[in-house]
Amino acid sequence: MNDEMTIVYNVAHEAPLGPLIAVYFYMTGLSAGSFILSTLAYGFGIKRFKPLGKIGVVLATVLLVLAPINLIADLGQPWRFWHLFPYLNPTSPITYGSFLLTLYPVNCLIYAFFMFKGDDRMTKLFGLIGIPLAVSVHGYTGFIMALAKARALWNTALMPVLFLVSAMVSGIALMILVVTVVGFLSKQRRPDPTLIRDLGRILVGAILLDLFLVFSDVLVLLTSDSEAAEAATTILRGAFSQYFLGVEILSGSLVPLLLLTAPTALLARFATAFAPPILGATLVYVGAVPMLPLGLPVMAASFIPLLVQGIPQRHRPLPAAVAASVLVMAGILAMRYVVVIGGQYAPLS
Amino acid sequence: MSKLRYAMVIDVRRCIGCHACSVACKSENSVPPGVWRSWVKQGEKGRYPNASVSFLPTLCNNCENPICIRNCPTQATYQREDGIVMVDPHRCIGCKYCIASCPYDVRYLHPIKKIVQKCSWCYHRVDVGLEPACVNSCPTRAMTFGNLNDPNSEVAKLLARNAVAVLKPEKNTQPHLFYIGADEALIRATGASEEVRA
Numbered sequence: 001m002n003d004e005m006t007i008v009y010n011v012a013h014e015a016p017l018g019p020l021i022a023v024y025f026y027m028t029g030l031s032a033g034s035f036i037l038s039t040l041a042y043g044f045g046i047k048r049f050k051p052l053g054k055i056g057v058v059l060a061t062v063l064l065v066l067a068p069i070n071l072i073a074d075l076g077q078p079w080r081f082w083h084l085f086p087y088l089n090p091t092s093p094i095t096y097g098s099f100l101l102t103l104y105p106v107n108c109l110i111y112a113f114f115m116f117k118g119d120d121r122m123t124k125l126f127g128l129i130g131i132p133l134a135v136s137v138h139g140y141t142g143f144i145m146a147l148a149k150a151r152a153l154w155n156t157a158l159m160p161v162l163f164l165v166s167a168m169v170s171g172i173a174l175m176i177l178v179v180t181v182v183g184f185l186s187k188q189r190r191p192d193p194t195l196i197r198d199l200g201r202i203l204v205g206a207i208l209l210d211l212f213l214v215f216s217d218v219l220v221l222l223t224s225d226s227e228a229a230e231a232a233t234t235i236l237r238g239a240f241s242q243y244f245l246g247v248e249i250l251s252g253s254l255v256p257l258l259l260l261t262a263p264t265a266l267l268a269r270f271a272t273a274f275a276p277p278i279l280g281a282t283l284v285y286v287g288a289v290p291m292l293p294l295g296l297p298v299m300a301a302s303f304i305p306l307l308v309q310g311i312p313q314r315h316r317p318l319p320a321a322v323a324a325s326v327l328v329m330a331g332i333l334a335m336r337y338v339v340v341i342g343g344q345y346a347p348l349s
Numbered sequence: 350m351s352k353l354r355y356a357m358v359i360d361v362r363r364c365i366g367c368h369a370c371s372v373a374c375k376s377e378n379s380v381p382p383g384v385w386r387s388w389v390k391q392g393e394k395g396r397y398p399n400a401s402v403s404f405l406p407t408l409c410n411n412c413e414n415p416i417c418i419r420n421c422p423t424q425a426t427y428q429r430e431d432g433i434v435m436v437d438p439h440r441c442i443g444c445k446y447c448i449a450s451c452p453y454d455v456r457y458l459h460p461i462k463k464i465v466q467k468c469s470w471c472y473h474r475v476d477v478g479l480e481p482a483c484v485n486s487c488p489t490r491a492m493t494f495g496n497l498n499d500p501n502s503e504v505a506k507l508l509a510r511n512a513v514a515v516l517k518p519e520k521n522t523q524p525h526l527f528y529i530g531a532d533e534a535l536i537r538a539t540g541a542s543e544e545v546r547a
Contacts (some may be wrong), residue, residue, distance in 0.1 A: 005403075005532070006392060008392060010390045010539075012454065016445035042407070076463030080443075092419065092422040094419070094420070098422065147419075148420065148449045149520060340511070344449070348452055348453060349453040
């Protein structure tokens with residue numbers, strides 16, 4: 001809306017892509033991230049990441065079998081999904097997906113088969129074949145956004161890269177959580193602290209790269225044409241700012257960075273001093289403002305200092321890494337939501 | 350003579366905002382409640398006594414370089430030889446990616462059939478020598494439809510004699526719906542009042 005012209009009558013149709021699409025992008029991202037982590041040991045021979053191999057391939061396969069269900073459920077005519085193959089249109093990015101979503105899970109299964117069988121040579125082969133597939137299966141979703149040129153927030157060449165890097169971020173966070181759970185269930189009754197520490201370090205790098213890409217994207221949007229500026233305003237000050245600035249940037253990137261890099265002694269001191277007021281303020285905030293999407297991660301974050309307090313010194317990195325991972329996963333889910341739903345916020349007519 | 354390419358010219362200076370085109374379209378194409386193939390966007394600007402109301406009849410631009418066709422995964426959306434952009438109702442799977450791609454918001458998901466539909470310049474009327482329903486219903490003859498490549502057609506003459514504009518030329522969709530006298534401020538203003546949105 002602008003000052004000189006007041007619209008008296010107009011038509012706006014319902015936004016075509018809903019939350020199911022955002023969840024689909026989230027799941028393929030987690031799958032691709034998990035797969036690539038699993039190949040660190042079995043594809044590239046980095047021995048200390050061996051425990052990630054089997055966890056990674058199971059996660060990647062399960063997530064990628066589940067992910068397309070969102071897509072088919074979102075169709076107006078779900079029983080016509082097979083039209084995607086005989087009537088394919090080579091210029092549509094959805095067509096890339098039809099084939100990648102078929103080939104990638106098959107490759108995952110073969111890769112998993114050889115890994116569980118203990119055939120290292122074949123595992124390596126299918127792991128290396130799987131890397132471009134995993135990158136493509138998530139990268140193409142970035143093209144789905146970027147090639148829909150009607151929307152300023154989507155129509156950028158950064159989008160596929162942004163999707164890939166955020167996939168790595170969420171994949172590493174998921175891996176930290178799963179490694180922790182598996183560690184507690186194992187004979188040692190405790191996750192391997194060096195593995196968690198190494199994953200935490202990779203996560204820091206991935207978050208920093210992701211933040212840089214988001215920064216470039218928003219800066220260019222702000223400086224570009226009026227539609228782009230409107231898209232930037234929507235996520236910075238408008239209806240989606242709580243998801244973007246609150247959940248994605250603050251609690252999904254900056255707080256995890258702090259948790260993963262700050263010395264444990266400092267975190268503990270911070271916990272003693274600030275945990276009760278932060279927890280209190282959060283409860284008041286969540287109670288007063290019925291904004292669950294923002295409230296939940298903030299509440300989760302406020303428990304971190306309490307957790308750190310109760311843990312013996314030598315195990316301290318674990319709760320910080322776990323808390324950071326939970327926040328990161330919520331942050332990337334918010335990112336998918338902001339891109340898909342927030343991208344369609346501005347009316348086109 | 351070169352081949353047939355349909356185009357539409359709307360002389361907005363003649364439009365009185367009666368919405369007859371929207372009603373004729375709804376009736377002709379059985380467009381269900383809540384969605385529109387064609388409508389008249391209306392805006393007001395200025396302060397009395399220096400004020401005006403302006404109109405922008407809005408429908409599918411039947412672009413020469415349509416992003417909907419490029420992005421449709423099943424070739425359900427296609428272009429006829431004469432330029433009309435179609436949706437095959439039996440082919441469409443309702444993925445809505447064409448709606449997401451279209452810069453003009455002129456496509457919708459049929460609420461009952463669950464397939465995508467849009468204005469097709471009433472191809473079924475045009476093919477038997479009639480005008481599209483909206484053109485036929487316009488009481489002030491603001492809308493003109495015909496063969497762009499025939500120099501003697503009304504649309505070709507209007508395009509040759511007037512300053513014309515298309516919507517969002519920067520999107521490189523090459524619209525074939527041309528406006529005479531459209532207010533740039535109304536084209537640029539987007540959105541709807543709350544009552545209309547609901």
